[in-house]
Amino acid sequence: xxxxxxxxxxxxxxxxxxxxxxxxxxxxxxxxxxxxxxxxxxxxxxxxxxxxxxxxxxxxxxxxxxxxxxxxxxxxxxxxxxxxxxxxxxxxxxxxxxxxxxxxxxxxxxxxxxxxxxxxxxxxxxxxxxxxxxxxxxxxxxxxxxxxxxxxxxxxxxxxxxxxxxxxxxxxxxxxxxxxxxxxxxxxxxxxxxxxx
Numbered sequence: 378x379x380x381x382x383x384x385x386x387x388x389x390x391x392x393x394x395x396x397x398x399x400x401x402x403x404x405x406x407x408x409x410x411x412x413x414x415x416x417x418x419x420x421x422x423x424x425x426x427x428x429x430x431x432x433x434x435x436x437x438x439x440x441x442x443x444x445x446x447x448x449x450x451x452x453x454x455x456x457x458x459x460x461x462x463x464x465x466x467x468x469x470x471x472x473x474x475x476x477x478x479x480x481x482x483x484x485x486x487x488x489x490x491x492x493x494x495x496x497x498x499x500x501x502x503x504x505x506x507x508x509x510x511x512x513x514x515x516x517x518x519x520x521x522x523x524x525x526x527x528x529x530x531x532x533x534x535x536x537x538x539x540x541x542x543x544x545x546x547x548x549x550x551x552x553x554x555x556x557x558x559x560x561x562x563x564x565x566x567x568x569x570x571x572x573x574x
Contacts, residue, residue: 387477390569391454391558392461397469399563400571409563411450430492433542434559438481441546444561451559456482460555464574472570473563485555487545494520497541510534 395409396419402409416431417424431450438451454473455461464470490497496519498504511519514531519538521527528535549556 388474389456389477389480389558390472390474391456391480391560392458393452393454393471393473393563394462394464394468395471397467397574399471400469403563403565403568407565409452410448410561411452413449416450434491437543437546438559442479442481442561448561451481451561452563454480454558454560456556456558464572466574468574470572470574471563471568472572473567474569475560475567479560481546481559482549482556483545483559484549484553485557486553488557491542491545494523494538496538497544499544 396415399409413428416427420427434451435444435449458472461470487497496504496507498507511517511534514534516522516527516531516534518525522531522535522538
């Protein structure tokens with residue numbers, strides 16, 4: 378098994394921390410998919426925030442790896458056992474082996490811009506130009522263009538920010554230090570190991 382992020386013929390190993398009930402679903406249905414109620418339960422009072430992010434991610438990531446019918450949300454994974462989330466109470470770690478063609482890789486730092494509703498710049502110079510533009514309009518909280526009503530007054534700036542997030546899906550370069558992966562579902566036969574919390 379090789380680890381070339383871009384060879385579609387490769388198999389890759391990935392790790393994901395999930396609630397222990399995922400094992401019941403895998404046993405009963407042979408597949409696990411994230412459901413809205415799981416996000417609502419896990420994220421509680423900030424679930425709307427994450428649902429919006431995951432829905433945006435899902436629409437755009439599906440252009441790279443099409444979603445199976447009925448899938449709404451991605452499953453997040455680590456690309457190495459060293460970087461995986463550690464198990465906690467009532468969780469398990471699933472180690473899976475999956476075809477590379479079913480995996481979407483993104484840069485963790487770039488995802489941070491999206492999560493915070495910030496403009497995702499091309500490079501430091503582009504970021505500086507964007508910050509100057511914000512300063513020119515007196516905008517100190519960039520996220521308010523997306524989360525508040527400021528976007529109604531500056532629709533071009535709001536759209537510029539949202540459009541910039543598409544850069545999340547550009548091929549990774551050697552500067553990417555932290556890489557994360559998503560897939561749409563986990564099939565029972567992909568599981569090669571289970572680490573219990």
